Amino acid sequence: MQLVTPMRAIKSNMLLTRTDAVWGYYRVRASSISMQNREALLEFKENWSKFAEEMIPYGSLHLWMYPQDAQLAQRFGDLDDDLADDSVDVAQYYNEEAVHILKERLESLTKYDFIIGIKMRSDMVSLERSMKDNVTSILSRVSTQVMNTLKLERTVYDDAFLQYQEQEDVLANAVMAVQGMRLTEAELVYMNRFGFIRGMEHEVATVSGDIDIESITNTVIDPTLHRTLQLTAPEGESCITSLTVDEYLDNMAETDLFYELQKMPFPVEVNIKAVAEKKATTKTALGFKKEQLHEKAGEKMELGDNIDKDILRSSGLAQHLKEELKNEHTALWNWIAIITVTGKTKKESLQRARMVRSQLKNLDIKAKIPVADQIDLFYRALPGFELDLLDKNWQQKTLQDGLAENLFGVNAEMGSKIGFFIGWVDRFSKHLDLQNAIAASRDFVLFHPFLANKQITASKTKSPHILISGDTGGGKSFLAKLLYIYSCFLSIRLLYVDPKREMRKWINKVITDGEIQEKFPLFIDLLKSIQFVTLDASNPENWGALDPVVLYDAHSTDGKEMIQVTFEQIYQFKNDIVETAFLRAITEVRERRAEGETVGSMHIIEILQASEIEEVRQAGDLLYEKTQDSILKLMIHDGSNPALSLNQTRTILEVANLDLPKAGDSPEHYTKPQREASAVMFGLGRYSELFGMNPDEATMVFVDESWMYNATPQGQKVKNSMLRVGRSQDNAFVSITQGVKDEKRANFGVAFAFDEPTEREEVLDWVGMEPTKENITMMKDFYQGQCFFKDYYGRTGKLSVECLFDEWMGALQTVKKSQTAYAEEKYL
Ligand SMILES: Nc1ncnc2c1ncn2[C@@H]1O[C@H](COP(=O)(O)OP(=O)(O)OP(=O)(O)O)[C@@H](O)[C@H]1O
Ligand SMILES: [Mg+2]
Incomplete structure (x- = not known):
């Protein structure tokens, strides 16, 4: 074969080759489908098979998956606009740290990008014959060199491209079926250069500048090394090794070549060149x-x-x-698959190629690392190089469904494009523990906790709220705290309702740590900017802080109900006369409050105590006594204290001596302190709702143990009100709870679902995983810190949550693994 670069000229997304063929190039937006979702996969493959069928008349395809620079630093840079003024330094510091740590572990930070090239039909070119002859003959007679000097080039090529434009329009439409979109001219230039600078660190922007063939091929290729090519370019040096697929299983079923190779602990490129046979x-x-x-x-x-x-x-x-x-x-498709890996040295490149080979062997795919044909493979993989049917080397023959089995265009991506680092995709593989799962993944996950005020294209959800669910000990609060700290970087007002009082302990431990103070002053300052508010019923200043008479306006029915519910936690109204008097007293007190009088729930009791009816008086006295040593003082007071008001940007709100029941306990069996605790939770819920209701200010409220609201109808009402605040008021609510059964999917734009032994099927269904036996077992095997993550786009996968910064965990010394060995140890 002839070893020349096929490219002759590029215009927009079209490539003109030396053999006068014109190819259209498109980017396929990857679909994130979990391998556990068999039906979804099947559907994907069927769709692909249909697309390949559409492509039969064109005859020649190029399917290309390559590791694209993830541009992590730039992504973090894009967060700058969202940062709070006082957090810019600390946020930038930690984002830089994240880049640094990830680079140390993974070497290069890449995401897989999918490109499809389609050769256009020359027989369809609608051009007057004379003109066509004219152009083709110029193209074939005049060498590039001559044309350059004659400055003829662009016009002649432009004419050629023009003839294909109509056909390209049709193609652009056809590739939409597989989420394909035209490449820009700069992108196509870059893609043509890509093969020559694989494995070298480079800036995409600077590469895609020059369009001429000299710049694009400006690389010295040394083919004299055994099974490896050495590339030397202005961008740097690298070694590359290509493998070819030699033999597949007969039926090709579940080959998933493109997807499987994404699991390798280093970047892998795959090119398939396919030709439909007549x-x-x-x-x-x-x-x-x-x-x-x-x-x-x-x-x-x-x-x-x-x-x-x-x-x-x-x-x-x-x-x-x-x-x-x-x-x-x-039609019968003939195709070859070329898999390319890179390395800093020949040894590294070869070692990686061998790892690919053995990985494929596990999948019953035989691959070869050709000795003498490396340079051939290099050219074959280039854009515009058409597979020659006469050259039978490494050719596969399948129907279009076989081609589709390679699963082109599926990845495991989750999260947001721009956001903070929260962990890793676990592609449902078996691992020894959380650390192992983390070390084996290259798919880092970014997440932006607050997208309430942003309209995301392609987002499946309108809700800005986040659900964190799971059984006790799974890692919900760990993740919630991580998200809270990241949220502290953002310019939003924050409230964390922490009924278990876990945060203070943890944050104090860090703030008072001498070593952290010295090494991470920015972090200490950030933590110090968080205000702790403890509602303590033994402190008279807190009395009435959550008084429903004060928190609800006088005419809301919810308010009346909340007052009732609060009192019902300590008194059972069995007597109609008493209850009537009680309801009247509520109305009276609320009206007095509306008229400006300083009154609170306690006045309801006072009115009862002053009644002329004996039973009512007795009930009033009893109520008075019952509230005296109770946590309900936070809710039942005389209105002389102002309601809770949080002026700081970042607050963590806790309640002293809150006796929470266990999730799943039936409310009828709650003890008195537990009933009181649930009334206080209602008050906190109402307060959170008010906190979020200011439309001029972005707010975010985290509520831990929010399952408390699901236990009773009143609680559900309180929660629904919190959820209703939402996007229109620029508010997001993070609900940290056990169980998803009682949660409406539409209420939450994003969910993190940890294991939940009693509700596995419900959880799977809730997050959009097929509730198969296999999936249930898989969920059972989640380690602490692993969960299903359903992102803003409706994609679901398994996430291993990781906090990259030791000082955040409050723990100091963690063993650091050496560089690349980290990701690769799984295979050694
Ligand atoms: N991603 C993680 N990385 C490291 N450690 C973790 C991770 N997730 C959880 N842990 C550890 O597990 C412990 C328990 O997790 P966490 O407190 O978040 O559980 P939870 O789901 O909130 O449970 P509960 O319902 O009882 O509140 C944490 O204190 C932490 O030590
Ligand atoms: Mg917890």
Whole structure:
């Protein structure tokens, strides 16, 4: 074969080759489908198979997956606008740290990008013959050199491209079926250069500048190394090794080549060049093959041998193919798959190629690392290089569904494009522990905790709220705290309702740590900017801080109900006369409050105590006594204290001596302190709602143990009111709870679901995973810190949560692993 770069010229997303072919290039937006969701995968492959069918008339395809620089630093840079003035330094410091730590572990930070090239049909070019002849003859006669000097180049090429524009429009429309979009001209230039600078650190922007062939191929390729090419370019140096797929399983089922190779602990590139065969050719060849097989079988029979299983199978397959090909929409695709890895040294590159080979072997795919053909493979993989049907090396033959089995365009991406680092995708593989799962992943996950005020394109959700659910000890609060600290970087007003009082302990431990003070002053300052408010019923200043008479306006029915519920936690109204008096007293007190009088819930009791009716008086006295040593003093007071008011930007709100029941306990069996605690939780809920209601200010409220609201109808009402605040008021609510059964999906734009032994099926269904046995087992095997993550785009996967910064964890010394060994240890 001829070792030349096929590219001759580029215009927008079209590539003109030296053989006068024109290719259109498109980016396929990857779909994130979990491998556990069999049905979704099947649907994806069917769709792809249909697309390949559409492509038969074009005849030639290039499917290309390459590791694209993730531009992590730039992504973090894009967060700058969202940062709070007093947090800019600390946020930038930690984002830089994140880049640094991730680079140390992964070496290069990449995300897989999918490109598809389609050769356009020259027979469809609608051009007057004379003109066509004219252009093609110029193209074939005049060398690039001459054209450059004549400055003819661009016009001649432009004419050529112009002829294909109409066809390209049709193609651009067709690729939409697989989420394809035109590449820009700069992108196509970059993609043409890419092969020459693989494995070298480079800035995409600077590469895509020059469009001429000299700049694009400006690399010295040394083919003299064994099984490796050495590339030397202005951008740097690298070694590359290519493998070819030699043999697949017969039916190609679940080959998933593109997806499987994303699991490697280093970047891998895959190029498939495919050509649809003309039917007549295929049929004759198949007929011939079948005859041969029959003959072979016949010979064996005559010799008295058993018919070889292989022959039977091949004969069956040939028959199957023949049947399939009767269908006029089917064609036989011939294709080669070239897998390319890079390394700093020849040794590294080869070692990685071997790792790919053994990984593929596990999947029953035989791959080879050709010795002498490395340079061939280099050129074959370039854009615009068409597979030559006569060159049978490494060619696979399948129907379009076989091509689709390679699963082109599926990745495991989750999270937001711009956001903070929260952990890693676990592609549902088996690992020894959380650390191991983290070390084996290259798919880092970014998350922006507050997108309430942003309209995200392609977002599946309108809700800005976040659900964190799971059984006790799974890692909910750990994740919530991590998100809270990241949220402190943002310019939003924050409230964390912490009924278990976990945060203060943890934050104090860090603030008072001498070593952290010295090494991480920015972090200490950030923590110091958080205000702790403890509502303590033994402190008279806190009395009435959550008084429903004060927190609800006088005419809201919710307010009346909340007052009732609060009192019902300590007194059971069995007597109609008493209850009537009580309800009247509520109305009276609320009206007095509305008229400006300083009154509170306590006045309801006072009114009862002053009643002329004996029973009512008694009830009033009893209520008075019951509230005296109770946490309910926070809610029942005389209105002389102002309601809770939080002026600081970042607050953590806790309640002293809150006796929370266990999740799942039935409210009828709550003890008195537990009933009081649930009334206080209602008050906190109402307060959170008010906190979020200011439309001029972005607010975010975290409520831990929010399952308390699901236990009773009143609680649900309180929670629904909190959820209703939402986007229109620039508010996001993070609900940290156990169980998803009682949660409406539409209420939460994002969910983190940790394991929940009693509700596995519900959880799977809730996050959009098929509730299969396999998935239930998989969920059972979640380690502490692992959860399902359903992101703003409706994508679901398994996430290993990680906090990258030791000082955040309050723990100091953690063993640091050495550089690249980190990600690769799984394979060693
Ligand atoms: N991603 C993680 N990385 C490291 N340690 C973790 C992680 N997630 C959880 N842990 C550890 O597990 C402990 C328990 O987690 P956490 O307190 O978040 O549980 P929880 O789900 O909130 O439980 P509960 O319902 O009882 O409040 C944490 O204190 C922490 O030590
Ligand atoms: Mg917790």
